[in-house]
Amino acid sequence: MKNDIHPFQVVLYEGKGASAWDKAERLSVTATLLDKGYSVKRITENVANESTSPVSDAYPVLILGEFNEAAPDVFDGSGKLEITTRDTADLDSDGILELVATVRGEKDAGLNQPGEKGAWKPWFPVIDYDRCTNCMQCLSFCLFDVYGVDDEKEIQVQNNDNCKTNCPACSRVCPEVAIMFPKYTSGPINGEPVKEEDVARESMKVDITSLLGGDIYSSLKTRSEKAKSRFSKERSPDKALTERKKCLTKLQQSGIIPAEVLAELDLSTLPSPDEIQRKAEEMAKLMGES
Amino acid sequence: MSDTPSKILYCRCAFAKVVPDGVKTEVLDGLCESGKSFESVADLCEMAARKDPRIQTLLDESGTTRIAACYPRAVKWLFHQAEAPFPSDDQVEVINMREEKAPDILEKLLKS
Numbered sequence: 042m043k044n045d046i047h048p049f050q051v052v053l054y055e056g057k058g059a060s061a062w063d064k065a066e067r068l069s070v071t072a073t074l075l076d077k078g079y080s081v082k083r084i085t086e087n088v089a090n091e092s093t094s095p096v097s098d099a100y101p102v103l104i105l106g107e108f109n110e111a112a113p114d115v116f117d118g119s120g121k122l123e124i125t126t127r128d129t130a131d132l133d134s135d136g137i138l139e140l141v142a143t144v145r146g147e148k149d150a151g152l153n154q155p156g157e158k159g160a161w162k163p164w165f166p167v168i169d170y171d172r173c174t175n176c177m178q179c180l181s182f183c184l185f186d187v188y189g190v191d192d193e194k195e196i197q198v199q200n201n202d203n204c205k206t207n208c209p210a211c212s213r214v215c216p217e218v219a220i221m222f223p224k225y226t227s228g229p230i231n232g233e234p235v236k237e238e239d240v241a242r243e244s245m246k247v248d249i250t251s252l253l254g255g256d257i258y259s260s261l262k263t264r265s266e267k268a269k270s271r272f273s274k275e276r277s278p279d280k281a282l283t284e285r286k287k288c289l290t291k292l293q294q295s296g297i298i299p300a301e302v303l304a305e306l307d308l309s310t311l312p313s314p315d316e317i318q319r320k321a322e323e324m325a326k327l328m329g330e331s
Numbered sequence: 332m333s334d335t336p337s338k339i340l341y342c343r344c345a346f347a348k349v350v351p352d353g354v355k356t357e358v359l360d361g362l363c364e365s366g367k368s369f370e371s372v373a374d375l376c377e378m379a380a381r382k383d384p385r386i387q388t389l390l391d392e393s394g395t396t397r398i399a400a401c402y403p404r405a406v407k408w409l410f411h412q413a414e415a416p417f418p419s420d421d422q423v424e425v426i427n428m429r430e431e432k433a434p435d436i437l438e439k440l441l442k443s
Binding site: 046048050064067068071072075076077078079080081082083084085100153155160161162163165167168169170197198201221223224225226228231232233234 | 343345346347349356359360362363364366367368369370371372373374376377378379380381383384385401402403404405406408409411412429
């Protein structure tokens with residue numbers, strides 16, 4: 042989803058050598074660019090401090106301004122920035138937006154545009170390490186390999202692209218309420234401060250998952266082993282798939298994974314019995330070493 | 332934190348409707364009217380997810396930064412996950428547009 046997206050910075054310059062923008066135009070252009078997925082930096086003479094951080098390197102920067110003279114040529118001393126300046130004095134809001142799109146096209150900078158077909162909604166877990174106890178429940182639970190561990194064997198989000206949009210299931214089974222989905226509607230999953238009753242409620246949900254057979258992962262592992270056995274005897278991928286469907290049905294009944302998320306799942310993309318087995322062995326090894 | 336922020340950052344949260352439209356528009360309007368420099372991004376979550384290199388520049392390492400976004404706990408760990416952790420909790424103030432009213436947010440962002 043992200044390989045064709047490139048950083049592209051728009052700067053609205055109202056500092057020395059340029060006039061202030063019309064206030065309605067300034068708001069309109071800024072809001073519209075943001076809603077289209079751009080980052081916008083406004084620079085005025087009245088800088089909040091005297092040391093605004095420099096625009097970082099290695100991506101195109103478009104500086105827009107109503108310059109008192111011709112739009113200046115601006116060069117990056119390091120030679121890494123691709124700075125383009127354009128005068129907007131004769132342009133209305135629509136003209137400015139068109140100009141930005143044109144320059145972005147010239148720079149071949151892809152953009153993840155909210156609301157556009159194919160846009161990737163940033164849905165992924167964020168771990169609160171002040172709460173996380175590294176219990177690995179999330180790693181065990183997630184079917185999609187979103188989680189992994191770093192060199193220090195600390196849990197981390199490694200493959201956020203794999204996360205299923207609108208599924209906060211791992212957050213619901215986290216016993217420490219340490220997993221957040223910032224785009225979720227309600228707390229504590231959305232990052233609201235955690236209350237005592239939240240911790241108690243999440244513990245109850247973990248107990249619910251245990252009804253599926255010790256824990257979800259054990260259930261999956263057992264089922265996958267059975268499926269694997271049958272698979273090897275009968276060479277029937279359909280049966281292995283049926284096993285996964287059965288397990289997912291139980292998950293659905295538990296209410297942990299939203300029904301609409303399960304309905305949209307392409308079951309053929311779920312981990313194979315072999316992959317589940319491999320993950321189980323890795324987990325066992327990890328837990329044994331820690 | 333210091334009353335003289337070195338940076339102001341505004342997140343539009345453009346990929347979700349969890350921040351009230353009226354609040355985020357009023358806050359952006361106030362920033363545009365303020366005459367101060369500020370940074371604004373379409374969606375911090377989206378930038379963090381793809382580890383956009385610009386996220387490394389959004390926080391002032393030596394000064395202070397005020398961020399208008401969502402829940403402070405989420406924002407703090409979002410930056411951490413994007414390999415751009417807060418330099419210290421004292422140097423970053425996160426103001427929650429999901430819960431607070433626009434005039435209050437602006438007052439906190441712009442106070443000097």
